[in-house]
Amino acid sequence: MRLIKMVPVAALTFAVYIIFSGSVSTYDLILGSVVAVFSGYLTAELLISDSGKALSLRRFAWLVFYGIYYLTVAEFKAHVDVIKRIIHPKMPINPGIVRAPYNVGNDYSVVTVACSITNTPGTVVVHLDEGSKNYYVHWIDVKAPDPKTTYENIVKDFEKYVKKIFE
Amino acid sequence: MxxxxxxxxxxxxxxxxxxxxxxxxxxxxxxxxDTRPLAKVFLSTTLDPNKPMFTAMSPEGVTAIVWDYRGLDTLFETAVFYLAIIGAVAVYRDVSEKVVLKGGGVGLSKIVKLVTKLLIPMNIAIAISIALHGHLTPGGGFQAGAAMAVVPMILIVVFSRYFLLEVKISKGLALALRSIGLIGIAFTVFLPIIIALISGVNSYIMQNQVKFGAPFSFPAFFGDSLISGSLILYNLFELLAVTFGFSILFLLLSIEESLVKEQMGGEGSEH
CATH class of the missing domain: 1.20.5 (Single alpha-helices involved in coiled-coils or other helix-helix interfaces)
Known part of the structure; x- marks a missing residue:
């Protein structure tokens, strides 16, 4: 069981080793594999709980898609919005900290959504309440503080894709 | 003013x-x-198979100097570093890290914890890469060990020291692995002499490549890859020793002050 869990972690480690070493010589390919297996063995249990999910190609494809979508569409929209507010002579901001509910379960989903929210300009997750399943988000333009509005505006877009990747 | x-x-x-x-x-x-004369000597000999008596067979001049040209100096520096750690272990000798305080071990938020977990395998890969390329590019055993020691350090900060106890990284284990690293270094130091004694020739302590009257030489190549003889061994064992040397310090320093006082107590409160 641990052996299967090791695969994704070892692949990640191997990629990092080769990129960091900046070489694909036989020396590095062999030693990189050894290091990858070693590090995978040590950390697999810590990182992976469901090896089937971790090795699913469909989920991986969604991850790649989400990465591209996030870095182009989502980031672009958020940047345009914040740039508008910056160069507008009246600086139309209405900042505040709001409660935004989330509906994802596992750690990876919760963290990915939180990091996605934080990394887009205009919104920052300042606190995570796992008990009531809420993010506390600092929002540059609070449209309304009720959970429905915050969920629709802040969380929904990311959650849709993250569910397909990790849930 | x-x-x-x-x-x-x-x-x-x-x-x-x-x-x-x-x-x-x-x-x-x-x-x-112009380059100074001393630098010229090292630059012209550090990787030159045509000067077998002088070369260290490593393109990385600093590592060649540190572990070959003036290797004994580094050996004693290493000894000083480990004496300092032994000092810390001696000070904390009566303190048990196994004792757990009530309500301890919560750690930071889930976000920080997961991101930290993801960084660990990458951190291990980078640290070992630094050690394995110590004879080729800047870096080496000590730098790699310092990079690797980040792992227990961030685990203590993000998860609390109780997490390390859970995954069985204890002072005893760290001491054992550090000792293996040190024994490895000592073994590499004496290996030329052992081999020379067996085969009936002369050799020097910490010898890497052939010297005058001492034909022993660590292999400079493994297949086609340059491994620079003893340098790669020193870097690897130093990685082990430095990683766990630092780990011991982090483990000891993260024990709660109240626990330390309670267990070592007595003298301070009596006076």
């Missing part, structure tokens, strides 16, 4: 004087001119 002015002026003057002496004044030798 007057006082601050004097401070500022004297600082500026000091910087100017030091800058003048070290560059234009020639206190450290001329800059922007």
């Amino acid at each position: 007057k006082r601050e002015l004097i401070t500022a002026l004297s600082l500026t003057a000091t910087v100017l004087v030091v800058a003048y002496i070290s560059t234009l004044g020639g206190g450290l030798g001329p800059l922007f001119s």
Whole structure:
């Protein structure tokens, strides 16, 4: 069981080793594999709980898609919005900290959504309440503080894709 | 005001004087001119198979100097570092890290924890890569060990020290692995002599490549890859020793002050 869990972690480690070493010589390919297996063995249990999910190609494809979508569409929209507010002579901001509910379960989903929210300009997750399943988000333009509005505006877009990747 | 002015002026003057002496004044030798003679010696011998008596067979001049040309110096530096750690272990000898305080071990938020977990395998890969390339690119065993020691350090900060106890990283284990690293270094130091004694020739302590009258030599190549003889071994064992040397310190320093006082107590409270 641990052996299967090791695969994704070892692949990640191997990629990092080769990129960091900046070489694909036989020396590095062999030693990189050894290091990858070693590090995978040590950390697999810590990182992976469901090896089937971790090795699913469909989920991986969604991850790649989400990465591209996030870095182009989502980031672009958020940047345009914040740039508008910056160069507008009246600086139309209405900042505040709001409660935004989330509906994802596992750690990876919760963290990915939180990091996605934080990394887009205009919104920052300042606190995570796992008990009531809420993010506390600092929002540059609070449209309304009720959970429905915050969920629709802040969380929904990311959650849709993250569910397909990790849930 | 007057006082601050004097401070500022004297600082500026000091910087100017030091800058003048070290560059234009020639206190450290001329800059922007030819390479100095000592540097030339190392640069021309560090990787030159045509000078087998002088070369360290490593393109990384610093590692060659540190572990080959003046290897004994590094060996004793290493010893000093480990004596300092032994000192820390001795100070904490009565303190048990196994004792758990009530309500301890919560750690930071889930976000920080997961991101930290993801960084660990990458951190291990980078640290070992630094050690394995110590004889080729800047870096080496100590730097790699310092990079690797980040793992227990961030685990303590993000998860609390109880997490390390859970995954069985204890002071005892760290001491054992550090000792294996040190024994490895010592073994590499004496290996030339052991082999020379068996085969009936001469050799020097910490010898890497062939020297005059001492034909022993660590293999400089493994297949087609340059491994620079003993340098890669020193770097690997140093990685092990430094990683767990630092880990011991982090483990000891993260024990709660109240626990330390309670377990070591007595003397302080009596006086």
